[in-house]
Amino acid sequence: DQQVKQNSPSLSVQEGRISILNCDYTNSMFDYFLWYKKYPAEGPTFLISISSIKDKNEDGRFTVFLNKSAKHLSLHIVPSQPGDSAVYFCAASAPGNEKLTFGTGTRLTIIP
Amino acid sequence: DVKVTQSSRYLVKRTGEKVFLECVQDMDHENMFWYRQDPGLGLRLIYFSYDVKMKEKGDIPEGYSVSREKKERFSLILESASTNQTSMYLCASSGSDRTGKGHLHFGEGSWLTVV
Numbered sequence: 001d002q003q004v005k006q007n008s009p010s011l012s013v014q015e016g017r018i019s020i021l022n023c024d025y026t027n028s029m030f031d032y033f034l035w036y037k038k039y040p041a042e043g044p045t046f047l048i049s050i051s052s053i054k055d056k057n058e059d060g061r062f063t064v065f066l067n068k069s070a071k072h073l074s075l076h077i078v079p080s081q082p083g084d085s086a087v088y089f090c091a092a093s094a095p096g097n098e099k100l101t102f103g104t105g106t107r108l109t110i111i112p
Numbered sequence: 113d114v115k116v117t118q119s120s121r122y123l124v125k126r127t128g129e130k131v132f133l134e135c136v137q138d139m140d141h142e143n144m145f146w147y148r149q150d151p152g153l154g155l156r157l158i159y160f161s162y163d164v165k166m167k168e169k170g171d172i173p174e175g176y177s178v179s180r181e182k183k184e185r186f187s188l189i190l191e192s193a194s195t196n197q198t199s200m201y202l203c204a205s206s207g208s209d210r211t212g213k214g215h216l217h218f219g220e221g222s223w224l225t226v227v
Contacts, residue, residue: 009152034215043116043202043218044155089154099145099170100216104154 003027004092006103014111019077021106023090026071030092034100035064035075038087047088048075077108085110115139116219118203124225131190133222135203143206144186145216146170146178148199155202161186193226200224 005024013019023033031052036044050057050064050073057064063076077084087107091100119134137144145160147170157170159178167178175197179187186205190197200223204216 004154006154036216041221043204043220044216045218046215049215091155099157099160099168101157101171102147102155104152 001026002104003030004090004101004103006088006090006106008106009104010107010109012109012111013080015082016079019075019080019084019108019110021075021077021088021090021108023073023075023103024071025073025092027092027094027101028071029094030101031095032093033064033066033073034091034093035062036089036091036102038089038105044089080110082110082112084108116203116205116217118201118219118222120222121220122223122225124227125190125193127194127226129190129193129226131193131224131226133188133190133201133203133224135186135188135219136184137186137203137205137217138184139205139207139217140183141205141207141217142183144180145204145206146176146186146188147202147204148172149202149221150199158188158201190224193224195226198224198226 034049035047037047038044048062066073087105089105090103116137143162146158147155161167161180177189203219
């Protein structure tokens, strides 16, 4: 049972344009959401997070939006740069639960 | 900067062998995790630990065990390796609190091939 879903396995975006990565979840108990970025042969690195009490969090070129009623979050990267080419995982956690549940990942390719 | 070190980057083991994957973190983090990453399946949690000698099953613990004798070290053990355990294994640690909302710091991963 995949509680966190990333329905797009891959995405290609022109350099300088906006990249939008999407994530859906089914567990209404999730109250904290994170995005991780992973380069080949490296471990994932934390990118940005959002608590369920907010609907938007911004950090430089990265913005995460949360729509609780739709159980949907998205990561916006603008402007996209070649170094953003990586696999992006969204993750979620519930209160009182030590673990993160990850999505299946989206491979983002930025075209120069 | 947090450093999570996984002892082996690439391993090839035979079916039925006992396999140890070691992970060490240098930031005095309470929580440590083992995930595996497979194409199309994302990261799946095998086991985690929030204190020395404590362990909790994740989503896919079957065929695995863990050991946490010291705070900085968390070992994943495959008692009898099978070909379906061929995967990339990722160790992570976090230290803010026990709710898992601390940001996970991952090691570089261990690629295990079971033949």
